[in-house]
Structures are given as C-alpha cells and as structure tokens.
Amino acid sequence: MRSSDFSKRGGRPKVGLTREEVVAAAAEIADRKGMAALTLAALAARLKIKPPSLFNHVAGMAALRRELGMLALRELGDSLSNAAIGKSRDDAVRALADAYRSFARRHPGIYAETLAAGPEDRERNALSERILDVCFKILAGYGLDRRESLHALRAMRSIVHGFSSLEAARAFGIPVSIDESFAWLIDVFVAGLKSARKDAARPQTPREKRAKK
Amino acid sequence: MRSSDFSKRGGRPKVGLTREEVVAAAAEIADRKGMAALTLAALAARLKIKPPSLFNHVAGMAALRRELGMLALRELGDSLSNAAIGKSRDDAVRALADAYRSFARRHPGIYAETLAAGPEDRERNALSERILDVCFKILAGYGLDRRESLHALRAMRSIVHGFSSLEAARAFGIPVSIDESFAWLIDVFVAGLKSARKDAARPQTPREKRAKK
DNA sequence: GACATATAACTAAGTCTATTAGTTTCTCGG
DNA sequence: CCGAGAAACTAATAGACTTAGTTATATGTC
Known part of the structure; x- marks a missing residue:
C-alpha cells in the first residue's frame, strides 16, 4: 500500500514518484529558499508535475509540513x-x-x-x-x-x-x-x-x- | 498626509480609520488566533470594511507584518x-x-x-x-x-x-x-x-x- | 501476449487570499 | 455652498490550495 512498494521499478520518468521523493524535494526547496517559498505549485514544477498530482502522495500542504x-x-x-x-x-x-x-x-x-x-x-x-x-x-x-x-x-x-x-x-x-x-x-x-x-x-x-x- | 492628521475628527463610524487602529486590530488577531489566522480578509471583516479599503492605511500584507x-x-x-x-x-x-x-x-x-x-x-x-x-x-x-x-x-x-x-x-x-x-x-x-x-x-x-x- | 486492476498522472473547476484600478461618498476648510 | 482630498466601495485579476472526474500507464494474472 505504501508508495515504496514501487521502488523496484526502474522506469522513472513519467509515472511513479514516491512520497519520499516528494518530501525530499519539498525539503530542498524549504531549506534553500525558505518555508515561504515552499508552495505546492513550486514543488509540482520542480517535480515536473501538475499541482493536483501531488495529492496522490501527500494529503495537502498541512500534511506536507x-x-x-x-x-x-x-x-x-x-x-x-x-x-x-x-x-x-x-x-x-x-x-x-x-x-x-x-x-x-x-x-x-x-x-x-x-x-x-x-x-x-x-x-x-x-x-x-x-x-x-x-x-x-x-x-x-x-x-x-x-x-x-x-x-x-x-x-x-x-x-x-x-x-x-x-x-x-x-x-x-x-x-x-x-x-x-x-x-x-x-x-x-x-x-x-x-x-x-x-x-x-x-x-x-x-x-x-x-x-x- | 499621515492618517493621524484626522484624529481631531470626532465622527468615527463610517469613514475615518487610522493606521494605528488597523495595526492594533491586526495585532489582536495575531495574538489571539495566531499569525496564520491574520488575513487581510479577516482583518477587514473585524473592522467592518472591505479588504481593498485596508490599502488606504497599509501597503499590503508585507507592510502590515x-x-x-x-x-x-x-x-x-x-x-x-x-x-x-x-x-x-x-x-x-x-x-x-x-x-x-x-x-x-x-x-x-x-x-x-x-x-x-x-x-x-x-x-x-x-x-x-x-x-x-x-x-x-x-x-x-x-x-x-x-x-x-x-x-x-x-x-x-x-x-x-x-x-x-x-x-x-x-x-x-x-x-x-x-x-x-x-x-x-x-x-x-x-x-x-x-x-x-x-x-x-x-x-x-x-x-x-x-x-x- | 492480452487483460484487469490499481496507481498516478491529467484537466476542469471552485474557493480563498492578496492586490490593482476605477468609482463613489463623506468630511472639512474656505 | 462647494471643491479637494481622504477613505470607503465595486469589479476584476492572478496565484494558491483543493476536489472531482478522466485518462494513461504499469503490474501481475491467465
């Protein structure tokens, strides 16, 4: 059920982002540009994804924080x-x-x-x-x-x-x-x-x- | 030019809010409900004003903070x-x-x-x-x-x-x-x-x- | 190898916030 | 009384978060 069950799959580009990767990317934004700059839009852009897709991994901004x-x-x-x-x-x-x-x-x-x-x-x-x-x-x-x-x-x-x-x-x-x-x-x-x-x-x-x- | 020039005017209800009053109201919201709850909409509501009217007193959220x-x-x-x-x-x-x-x-x-x-x-x-x-x-x-x-x-x-x-x-x-x-x-x-x-x-x-x- | 399922992407749309532009209304000084 | 200026308003835009519903992809089964 956890996203990490998919870690074995090698093909990465289009589909298959794990929650860990999403959180790690968010952390990088937060640490580099500050918490105020961490927006779902910015995070999605960095992951080459549209914002709503993030909800497949985290339940929103509050959960991400x-x-x-x-x-x-x-x-x-x-x-x-x-x-x-x-x-x-x-x-x-x-x-x-x-x-x-x-x-x-x-x-x-x-x-x-x-x-x-x-x-x-x-x-x-x-x-x-x-x-x-x-x-x-x-x-x-x-x-x-x-x-x-x-x-x-x-x-x-x-x-x-x-x-x-x-x-x-x-x-x-x-x-x-x-x-x-x-x-x-x-x-x-x-x-x-x-x-x-x-x-x-x-x-x-x-x-x-x-x-x- | 400063809003405080109007402090002599006694009539208060409809028009004539000073910047000090706006800031004080914002401070009260911030202290009571937390900084996250301090929104221009909430502040305007508390002052019985529409949000854009706040810009006559403070130059936006950043200036208010x-x-x-x-x-x-x-x-x-x-x-x-x-x-x-x-x-x-x-x-x-x-x-x-x-x-x-x-x-x-x-x-x-x-x-x-x-x-x-x-x-x-x-x-x-x-x-x-x-x-x-x-x-x-x-x-x-x-x-x-x-x-x-x-x-x-x-x-x-x-x-x-x-x-x-x-x-x-x-x-x-x-x-x-x-x-x-x-x-x-x-x-x-x-x-x-x-x-x-x-x-x-x-x-x-x-x-x-x-x-x- | 085809298919069923589940996962994760997408588009579309709604709400809320901050903000700008332009208009109206009110108050005060002459 | 009237004009100037301050301060309210309405209308509208852009961006953020979020939900709903749809499409595409990959995995695992027969």
Whole structure:
C-alpha cells in the first residue's frame, strides 16, 4: 500500500514518484529558499508535475509540513545520537549542542518545522521524545535529581534552539565570532550543570522560593 | 498626509480609520488566533470594511507584518526599559528576563514578528538596537570587556528567546513548573556572568581555543 | 501476449487570499 | 455652498490550495 512498494521499478520518468521523493524535494526547496517559498505549485514544477498530482502522495500542504517536521526530527535525532557516541558529560553536551546548531544551519527550512506540534500527534511526538531521551541520557552523567534534570533539559533546549533561531534570522551582528559566542554560552551552561548538583543537596534554594510567586 | 492628521475628527463610524487602529486590530488577531489566522480578509471583516479599503492605511500584507514587528519592538522595548529601572546586576537581569518572557506570553503573535528583518530596514533596526542597548547597559554592571559583553548579550538573547519560543510552541511537557525552569536557567546565566569576569582576566581561556577550529 | 486492476498522472473547476484600478461618498476648510 | 482630498466601495485579476472526474500507464494474472 505504501508508495515504496514501487521502488523496484526502474522506469522513472513519467509515472511513479514516491512520497519520499516528494518530501525530499519539498525539503530542498524549504531549506534553500525558505518555508515561504515552499508552495505546492513550486514543488509540482520542480517535480515536473501538475499541482493536483501531488495529492496522490501527500494529503495537502498541512500534511506536507508535518512530513517535513518528522523528516527533520528523524535526521536531527540521528545527528544527535551520533554526536553523543563515546562521549560523556561536558564533551557530550558540547557535541550535542554543536550537532544541533549544525543541523539548524544546514536545514533552516525544515528545522523550523521541528516545533509546532499538537499533543495529539503521537507518531510525531515519539520522534521528539527520542531526541529528548538522548539529551536526558547525557544529562544523567551529572547526577542531578529528577527535577533538576528536567530543568537542565529545558534549559539546554532553550539555549540551542534560541541561538540557532537567532542565527538563522541573522539577528546577530558581525563584530565578534558567532562560533565563539556559542562556545561561551555552552560553557556557561555546563558550568551551571555542575553547580546545580551542589544546590540539589540543599532542599530549598533561593531560586525555588523565587519561582513560587 | 499621515492618517493621524484626522484624529481631531470626532465622527468615527463610517469613514475615518487610522493606521494605528488597523495595526492594533491586526495585532489582536495575531495574538489571539495566531499569525496564520491574520488575513487581510479577516482583518477587514473585524473592522467592518472591505479588504481593498485596508490599502488606504497599509501597503499590503508585507507592510502590515512589518508594522506589527515594529509595534512589538516598541512595546517590548518599553517593557524592558521599565523593568530595568532602579535595578542592577542580577536583579536587573532577572527583571529583564521576566519582562521579556512575559511579553512573549502576552503577545505571541506579534512577538514572532520581532525577528525577521533585513539589514536594510533602518527604522526597524533602530527599534531593535534600543532593546539591545538596555541589555547592554545592564550587562555593563558586570565589568566584562567588550568581547565578553557581546557574548553575554547574545547568550541572554538566545536564552530568553529560546525559552519563550519553546513555551509558545507548547514544547515543554507538564510534569514540572515552567516558571521554576525559567528561574533555574536565568540563575545559571547570572552565575556564568560572574565567572566570565574571572576568565576575562586570563587572556586565553580554553573556550577561546575551542572556538577557533 | 492480452487483460484487469490499481496507481498516478491529467484537466476542469471552485474557493480563498492578496492586490490593482476605477468609482463613489463623506468630511472639512474656505 | 462647494471643491479637494481622504477613505470607503465595486469589479476584476492572478496565484494558491483543493476536489472531482478522466485518462494513461504499469503490474501481475491467465
């Protein structure tokens, strides 16, 4: 039933486009020219097809964006998993952060589709959670308790996503190296991970009182 | 020539809508229903006007989005300036961070238009720089050198933007308080600001070597 | 090798959005 | 009262997404 059943057929030109090819072409447009330029008309033109024919492969623009988001989550997950192999603690955190930012730079279009998901989409959330699991495992090396780990996870995500977003938006000026700024930020984060463990020993830290308000 | 020349006229109902009113209505739609729901048709309907009449006030959708971005930058700038009054160092950083996040929560639609600007738009970049100046002044309290200050500025922006974006995207689960996570992250940042000053004394830190690669 | 089936292409058409052009209507200043 | 100008309107175009219905192609069976 899946389009991929046809992958054995060699003859390609006229009929026989797989959903994977359609999504890949869409991803390329999104990454090269931006999400705004990804239109069904443009995608069809690139595939030498008329727009309605796309509906044989994806159920419309919304579904296509969802596919792009899942593609991005899969590839990002792979990159992060690979980056974390054989590393632990600071080295692993830095490798993860670099891999994340690197992905966002290579794939600005589909990266943007990584977020925006409803709580109902189980297939997609599974891909997100795979990524979170990788981060969680790395953070486990710091011996934080459950609550602190979750704070650290959210913090790490905020940091790498925020930096990547701003970089993609060209929101940083030129005067100083952006790589250096990223390294600075990650250094601050890993330093924070270490002091967090000390804080965790004391049951009530100042920050917890503050957050209560 | 500006529409605001008409603000003296009391009679409002049929004719005489100002650009400010149009932009404000657009902002309300964007914040309540999301940027995707902001269409010229929807905006016109809300103002009890036909879509083409909008062109008497704004030069189209692109111009409207630019106006929304500038509105957001003005209001965000005001919020941040107010939040920083009478505070310094850690207190000021926390107040700034809270104000930023609070704005992003109150105005998710127009906040998203805060980024995306080309380097050519001088009027808009002036608004952005006003915000950066506020942050810069606060960071000055930590006695960092110019380069470290810039790293810190970029870091702070990444942190508050990243967290706010993820929160808006409902990317955080439920198990632990989001306020608490934000406070945790900001604590890590302010701790980093202090250790950065120590590092700055040494001319060549490990992180700088790393960033060179 | 011919045929039945399923797949994926197509054309045609409808809706919605943004936008332009041209016209009418309203308000205010003289 | 009247003329100028702003701001509403109607009409119309182009492009995007989508649905329905039709044609062509390839696969697999007899």
